[in-house]
Amino acid sequence: MSNEVVLLDFWASMFGMRIRIALAEKGVKYEHREEDLRNKSDLLLKMNPIHKKIPVLIHNGKPVCESLIIVEYIDEVWKDKCPLLPSDPYQRAQARFWADFVDKKVYEVFKGVWLMWAKKGEEHEAAKKEFFEIFKILEGELGDKPYFGGETFGFVDISFITFYSWFHAYETFGKFSIEAECPKIIAWVKRCMQKESVAKTLPDQKKILEYAVQLRKRFGLE
């Protein structure tokens, strides 16, 4: 059986990065296709007609959409190497719960800061407060474990680590320091960055900052 794997992606997307990490962990060979989000390819529109978004994993011609769903798919198909989810059903439920939390809450507070960082005073402070509330919850969940998954890097780590590439951009515009407020998170980040799959996937934070500046100008947020 042929094993043709194509990833429709965008270099700065924290969601696309999750897939690149998962595929790297599993040692899966794939074709990476960079999408221009302002001029989406026919292939993308055909493979994800509902959301028209990246990432999309195309496996032997069949599309899988939504980054966390894709990561679970990868874990189930390439199951003989490097499990990303635990085998125990309760541990799996915990992993899914926290990955879902990252998806909903971290993304939400990132958006909150993005919209607020040009504003001053109360609104900016409120967005910053919510941002750190969520980060503190995650720090609490991490506790003294090396990874969210415990001893090994796993599903929740993959879901959250990709946001790290955007930390510098958010710190610059939000005028705050994540390390100062959440040192354990940064310690966890450094641990994750020692993994080849993560280090090779995450783009340079300065490049992300440049991109973020461009985006803000484009959307008239400056």
Add this chain to the structure above:
Amino acid sequence: MGSQDVVKLLGVEVSPVSRRVEWALKLKGVDYEYIEEDIFNKSSLLLELNPVHKKVPVLVHGPKAMAESLVILEYIDETWRQNPLLPQDPYERAKARFWARFADEKLLRVAWSALCSLGEEKEKKLKLAVEAAEKIEEEIKGKKFFSGERIGYLDIAMGWMVRWLPVWEEVGSMQIVDPVNFPATKAWMKEFLNHPVIKDNLPPTEKLVLYLHRRSKMLSSNPRG
């Protein structure tokens, strides 16, 4: 932790998502103790078991507690192997998960939001809800259940549509899933409603209506909600 451990479910009768867990447990023939939460006055037990979101449903199995209805459904399927809810094939599983998420984010949440809105805001949300329902209609065409011949994960996830959606439409004076444009969805709703596990396990319409009126009164007297 064995599948023999005591199972408890914290739920709310009028919640569209906590009912899902009951359906799953019943389909699997799992005995459980149901604890009804007061939605207007959350118990310390709930706050202790789900400190992150403070919401139902919460499934307690032996000493362990878990939250988020779709996460709980997968736990139930993995712990009690009879009557599988999710398909075996990874691609089909990914599809089922995709549609469950889609329906929750683009239909359930939006329909509820439309119900709670007025004027232009409401019209906008209504339009989005109908668009989402159209996509779901395409997905159910030609199938008895979303999961095929037998009821499964995706049917359970969509099941709120058979009781909650019509009530929201009525109370909100809005129509999302009409019989003319959504024949396949309506046919599925009928099949789902007739399933022996489902039909005896739905909140009475009047209770839902009463709850919505009470909630709306509370919100108008306390707009901060």
